[in-house]
Amino acid sequence: MAEDAPPIRFGILGCAEVARKVSRAITLSPNTTLYAVGSRSLDKATKFAASNGFPPHAKVYGSYEDDPEVDAVYVPLPTSLHVQWAVLAAQKKKHLLLEKPVALNVHDLHKILEACESNGLQYMDATMWMHHPRTTQMFHFLSDPQQFGRLQSVHATFSYGVSPYFLENDIRVKPELDALGALGDTGWYCVRAILWASNYELPKSATALHKPTYNDGGVILACGASLSWEDDKVATFYCSFLTDMSMDIIVMGTKGSLRVHDYVIPNQEKEAKFSTSSNSNWVELSIGWAPNPSDNVVYNDLPQEVHMVKEFARLVGAIKYNNSKPEDTWPVISRKTQLVIDAVKTSIDNGLEPVEIKG
Amino acid sequence: MAEDAPPIRFGILGCAEVARKVSRAITLSPNTTLYAVGSRSLDKATKFAASNGFPPHAKVYGSYEDDPEVDAVYVPLPTSLHVQWAVLAAQKKKHLLLEKPVALNVHDLHKILEACESNGLQYMDATMWMHHPRTTQMFHFLSDPQQFGRLQSVHATFSYGVSPYFLENDIRVKPELDALGALGDTGWYCVRAILWASNYELPKSATALHKPTYNDGGVILACGASLSWEDDKVATFYCSFLTDMSMDIIVMGTKGSLRVHDYVIPNQEKEAKFSTSSNSNWVELSIGWAPNPSDNVVYNDLPQEVHMVKEFARLVGAIKYNNSKPEDTWPVISRKTQLVIDAVKTSIDNGLEPVEIKG
Structure with missing residues (x-):
């Protein structure tokens, strides 16, 4: 995409709370512009546009x-509405930035990915932390055979304690809207973190750890699972709507380890921490470590969601202006994430039996 | 024990590397003295006494x-030698500070505990971190219904990357000496950490997570397991001789969470950190946390192993001088730890089947 190419014009389908954050990101990203918003309610769309930085010429629709x-x-x-609207958007030749969980199951996701692929469109799931400069730095550490070595174990968490109002009313606890509940909303990040740490090598099986907590509608409010690979790697995660805020990844390798405690959304917007440890040993008499773990701070001018929007728009621009092909990393890892989520769900439904994951 | 009571006289059975650290602790503790050391080799015992601060009048034996x-x-x-020598020592009316893993299985441990109990002796396993002042502060946090709430999930790790020499020669990888391998040596700490975080409520079942890594002698070099309770609590751990140094506990509650990354042996001897988070929420637009997690530092004049020796000697002194009864907390939690270790081992041996833990 040439430097002077016009910005990519975004339409937003729906006025969810998270759309406010992404609208701000589209405004802040140098290569995008807010162009239209559609809601089932024209009034809602109008108010959304007015309070979320849409330019005066932006289109506001009372439908999608x-x-x-x-x-x-x-x-x-x-x-539950993703497959219908995402496929329709693809048929209308719109590139697709899709909020997670991307689909209720991999069968639905295949329809979406197929629609994007057959129309030559860029697909990306809106997993913001993937785009933080910290994530790149952490991945470099994990890729270093001297500092980290070979992956042995990963543990990931994502939880936040929701309000009684959320537990009654939020779409994320409604079986007809977001049937995957906490597994889809928070477990998505844990599974993605585990895949990321394993350089996207698909595990061979998933096993739920215990009977999850459900609401009256049968939606999962908290659960955990383990994943294992053909070799000796193993991963575990815990995700919940009923636990205070936690966002941990602990990655353990033969020669080093990495820890991050706010991977989904950093504690602060403009700086983000992680710690690493490499080739540690005991000091004499085993009364301490040498070397001690290192704390690392990454400063970022742009919030992670702006990096996401900017990268997505860069790929869209390359297709639109340079005849590039869509970048297939994003559909590939989105599909792997969904495959693991599906296997965990099946293990839960089958009384915690191990479920094979077939790529 | 009166302030002016004579110090508790310690005998050390064997000259293992860890005995050097405990000898130093006995020297540093104000209520104990190094009195005797026995080894199968008189020469070894003599050298050990000379290089580990034994006073000139200390006894040195070429046998136990x-x-x-x-x-x-x-x-x-x-x-593998614990049950024989610990029971014999108890019959000779010696109070018992027993290195972990305390036994090959709970059946052997029962013999040891019964010998101590029937002779009115104090028993304690040498799990040093339990005695660090930080551990007490962390436990206070976990016990606070406003700051932490109800326990939901725990993850614990303990690993260290051993040398090729260790993998060939150390007692911890010899089936006839330490048949539990990494599960007994490092998994012991993980299981204790999980029990500690759950206020010693015994889980109802243990399930190994994947096929462990074994050496040629069939000794476990790395493994992981999950534990679950009757209610919605769940725990996972990973322990290894093949992974760089890791000592994590992440404890997640309904209202708060706690993280520590050097719980077994702090990075530094005189100060130790942990972090806590309570009642965290998103800031506007979910671009950060409020409040952010807190870092806590605990300063301690005495190393954790000195606190352990001092507390053990205090209990022994109370029995010896004040006719107190042995403190039964220590045998109780040692037995629970061993019960969980046994269940994990059984799950491994039975192809990762869940194993019920019967108190």
Whole structure:
């Protein structure tokens, strides 16, 4: 995409809370512009546009209208609606930034990915932390055979304690809207973190750890699982709506280890920490460590969601202006994440039996 | 024990590397004295006494001799020898500080505990971190219904990357000496950490996570397991001789969480850190946390192993001088730890089947 190419024009389908954050990111990203917002309610869409930095010329629709000027859509609708609207958007030649969980199961996701692929469109799931500069630095550490070695074990968490109002009303606890509940909303990040740490090598099986906590509608509010590979690697995760805020990844290798405690959303927007340890040993008499672990701080001018939008738009621009092909990393890892989520769900449904994951 | 009571006289059975650290602790503790050391080799015992601060009048034996002046023994022998020598020591009325893993199985441990109990003796396993002042502060946090709430999930790790020499020669990888391998040596700490975090509520079942790594002698070099309770609590751990140094506990509750990354042996001897988070929420637009987690530092004049020796000697002194009863907390939690270790081992041996833990 040339430096002077016009910005990628975004349409937003739905006015979810998270769409406010992504609208701000589209405004802050140098290569994008807010172009349209659609909601089932024109009033809601109008108010959303007015309070989220849409320019005066932006289009506001009381439906999920097709607008030929829109290059790309961001879809933060409830998960059960993704397949319908994402496929339709792809048929209308819109590139797709899809909020997670991307689908209720990999069968639905295949329909979405197929629609994007057959129309030559860029697909990306809106997993913001993947785009933080810290994530790149951490991945470099994990890729270093001297500092980290070979992966042995990963543990990931993501939880936040929701309000009584959320437990009654939020779409994420409604079986007809987001049937995967905490597994889809928070477990998605844990599974992605584990895949990321294993350089996206798909585990061979998933086993749920215990009977999850459900609400009255049968939606998962908290659960955990283990994943194992053909070799000796093993991973575990815990995700919940009923636990105070936690976002941990502990990655253990033969020669080093890495820890991060706010990977989903950093404690602060402009700096982010992680710690690493390499080739540690005991001091004499085993009364301490040498060397001690290192704390690392990454400063970032742009928030992680802006990096996400910017990278997505860069790929869209390359397709639009340079005849590039869509980058297939994003559909590939989205599909792997969904495959693992599906296997965990099946293990839960089958009384904690191990479930084979077939790529 | 009166302030002016004579110090508790320690005998040490065996000259393992860890005995050097405990000898130093006995020297540093104000209520104990190094009184005797026994080894199968008189030469070894003599050298050990000379290089580990034994006073000139200390007794040196070329066997595991009975010395009537010894109040208490510290037993760092290979695990397979514990039951024989610990029971014999108890019959000779020696209080028992027993290195971990305390036994090959709970059946052997029962013999040891029964010998101590029937002779009115104090028993304690040498799990040093339990006695660090940091551990007490962390436990206070976990016990606070406003700051931490109800326990939901624990993850614990303990690993260190051993040398090729260790993998060939160390007692901890010899089936006839320490048949539990990494599960007994490092998994012991993980299991204790999980029990500690759950206020010693015994889990109802243990399930190994994957096929462990074994050496040629069939000794476990790395493994992981999950534990679950009757209610919604769940725990996982990973322990290894093949992974760089890791000592993590992540404890997640309904209202708060706690993290420590050097719980077995702090990075530094005189200060130790942990972090806590309570009632965290998103800031506007979910671009950060409020409040952020807190870092806590605990300063300690005495190393954790000195606190252990001092507390053990305090209990022994209370029995010896004040007719107190032995403190039964220590045998109780040692037995629970061993029960869980046994269940994990059974799950491994039974192809990762869940194993019920019966108290």
